[in-house]
Amino acid sequence: MHEYRTHTCAELRPAHEGDTVRLAGWLQSTRDHGGVVFADVRDHHGLTQVLVSPDRPELQEQMRSIPRESVIRVEGVVRPRPAETVNTALATGQIELDAGTITVLGRVTRGLPFEVTGSSSPGEEVRLRHRYLDLRTERMQRNIVLRTKVVQRFRELMTDRGFLDVQTPILTATSPEGARDFLVPSRRHPGKFYALPQAPQQFKQLLMVSGFDRYFQIAPCFRDEDGRADRSPGEFYQLDLEMSFATQEDVFAVVEEVMTAIFTEFSTGAVSPAPFERLTYAESMLRYGSDKPDLRNPLHIVDATPVFATTEFRAFADKTVRSIRIPDGASQGRSFFDKMSEFVVKQLRGDGMAWLKVDEAGALVGPIAKFLSADEQAALIETAQLVIGDAIVFLAGPEAQAVALAGHVRSELGVRLELLQENVFRFCWIVDYPMFERTEDGAVDFSHNPFSMPQGEMKALNELDPDDVLAYQYDLVCNGYELSSGAVRNHDPEIMLKAFEIAGYPKDEVERRFPALLNAFQFGAPPHAGIAPGIDRIMMLLTGESFIRDVIPFPMTVSGVDLLMGAPGTADDRQLKELHIASLAPPAEGDAVID
Numbered sequence: 001m002h003e004y005r006t007h008t009c010a011e012l013r014p015a016h017e018g019d020t021v022r023l024a025g026w027l028q029s030t031r032d033h034g035g036v037v038f039a040d041v042r043d044h045h046g047l048t049q050v051l052v053s054p055d056r057p058e059l060q061e062q063m064r065s066i067p068r069e070s071v072i073r074v075e076g077v078v079r080p081r082p083a084e085t086v087n088t089a090l091a092t093g094q095i096e097l098d099a100g101t102i103t104v105l106g107r108v109t110r111g112l113p114f115e116v117t118g119s120s121s122p123g124e125e126v127r128l129r130h131r132y133l134d135l136r137t138e139r140m141q142r143n144i145v146l147r148t149k150v151v152q153r154f155r156e157l158m159t160d161r162g163f164l165d166v167q168t169p170i171l172t173a174t175s176p177e178g179a180r181d182f183l184v185p186s187r188r189h190p191g192k193f194y195a196l197p198q199a200p201q202q203f204k205q206l207l208m209v210s211g212f213d214r215y216f217q218i219a220p221c222f223r224d225e226d227g228r229a230d231r232s233p234g235e236f237y238q239l240d241l242e243m244s245f246a247t248q249e250d251v252f253a254v255v256e257e258v259m260t261a262i263f264t265e266f267s268t269g270a271v272s273p274a275p276f277e278r279l280t281y282a283e284s285m286l287r288y289g290s291d292k293p294d295l296r297n298p299l300h301i302v303d304a305t306p307v308f309a310t311t312e313f314r315a316f317a318d319k320t321v322r323s324i325r326i327p328d329g330a331s332q333g334r335s336f337f338d339k340m341s342e343f344v345v346k347q348l349r350g351d352g353m354a355w356l357k358v359d360e361a362g363a364l365v366g367p368i369a370k371f372l373s374a375d376e377q378a379a380l381i382e383t384a385q386l387v388i389g390d391a392i393v394f395l396a397g398p399e400a401q402a403v404a405l406a407g408h409v410r411s412e413l414g415v416r417l418e419l420l421q422e423n424v425f426r427f428c429w430i431v432d433y434p435m436f437e438r439t440e441d442g443a444v445d446f447s448h449n450p451f452s453m454p455q456g457e458m459k460a461l462n463e464l465d466p467d468d469v470l471a472y473q474y475d476l477v478c479n480g481y482e483l484s485s486g487a488v489r490n491h492d493p494e495i496m497l498k499a500f501e502i503a504g505y506p507k508d509e510v511e512r513r514f515p516a517l518l519n520a521f522q523f524g525a526p527p528h529a530g531i532a533p534g535i536d537r538i539m540m541l542l543t544g545e546s547f548i549r550d551v552i553p554f555p556m557t558v559s560g561v562d563l564l565m566g567a568p569g570t571a572d573d574r575q576l577k578e579l580h581i582a583s584l585a586p587p588a589e590g591d592a593v594i595d
Helices: 057-065 124-129 138-160 201-209 248-265 281-288 334-346 374-383 399-416 457-463 493-502 507-513 515-523 535-543 573-579
Strands: 020-033 036-042 047-052 071-080 095-106 183-185 193-195 214-223 234-244 277-280 301-303 320-326 354-358 391-397 427-431 436-438 444-446 473-478 481-488 528-531
Touching: 020 047, 020 057, 020 095, 036 057, 047 057, 047 071, 057 095, 138 214, 138 234, 138 248, 138 535, 201 214, 201 234, 201 515, 201 528, 234 248, 234 535, 248 427, 248 473, 248 481, 248 528, 248 535, 277 281, 281 301, 281 399, 281 427, 301 399, 320 399, 334 354, 334 391, 334 399, 391 399, 457 493, 481 535, 493 507, 493 515, 507 515
Parallel strands: 047 095, 277 427
Antiparallel strands: 020 036, 020 071, 036 047, 071 095, 183 193, 214 234, 234 528, 301 320, 320 391, 354 391, 427 473, 436 444, 473 481, 481 528
């Protein structure tokens, strides 16, 4: 007989009746019922009920003395449960283990910081500081198991499509991916630093130049950026892929097949049929106020600026005005709109929200109706396609502000009015991103991936204003989450140098920062394209979790602190000396010291 267990806590069935077996796991609970002591023993696989009969008083006392969540081994005989105690909700609910011996393998010697099997959820700090306990919970066990299965399935799907799984370096050079690098000082090269990859961008492109046709990996990526509900600070994982001799359409076809398979196999929700809906960046910003629209929300944004081009209503004069029609919204009381306006002011830091209703006579009524001319009201009804019983809300301000406010208000209205489709995954592609954008001081910078191919190639860069150049860049969006960004790559060194020149990077700087890629392109580079769906956000959607930490085994806090391991911490003088660096900041109280 095996030293610890002959079966898992999910295996025993009536067919095992009379067998002497061993189980090992965590003592979840103990109950004393009329002289019979019952205990639930749990492992990764499931749970089995153990009974200690009255004719074993010493064994009963031993079971009562063992703290919950201690690890125990129980040897005994499998018995059928009495018919009235069969638990049909439990896989092992038809049997119980009549204990003969109990051995404590790992005793709990401290008070539990929270109930592992309780219904209440402890705060984030407590959960992350004791993550090994949090991971014992049924919910977290389920999430991490599902993550493993999803990643395995991704690998199978990619391999089946001719992609080669290649691991790229972790210690590398800095790269402009839009976030700060994590730097690693070099002991052997004083004053020099490695960078952890924000993405395997350059390496996967170099693999295409090397003659590999299709590459993928489940890639770890590192970015020194703030965390939020859907973004893990520090590190994340993505399904990184690249294809030679591929167009944007080729990438879409592969990703749509893979995503459809994953979401169909690992969820019960309806999945958008391929091909997924496509929206240009300009269309998405106009209709949804965001480049990651939640298409489960039926509300659309309408540009009402032309309606009020010559208005005398000061709140709208000389401003961009975005409006949102709410079908049947006239049934909402004034308090609803007042609370929405309060949301705009307090949560979004906007100036407020105006609103109107269409009454039974087809006329516009509401707080601002008296400020609008008859022509403006008629034009608004036509532009927004208002009908009797509708309501309409307005957000006004400078264009960027009005667009952003309208996007947030659309999302909030969808939630408060319970308009979102349930149990569906609405995918879409956002395409035709601007190649460049303006910084606050008016300078030109890359708006997306700097290694993307401009639409029109060199001709566009030479003849168009930078604000008008579009790129073969695309994002995959689902239910309001950006799952991945990708692009057709710029494989021509001359076009690459020109694009960087427009963004303010002289030739010598490009040659200094990206020598491998620029040099490789001069030795015959195939056209290539790729994308990188984020594993963590995909898991959030599949599990229905609201926070990304709940699908990651060992996450950091939003502020980038590992409460479990005590990172980041200070280094001692010996380590700093070996690395030829000095720390300018004194250790803060409570900092961990790396020894």
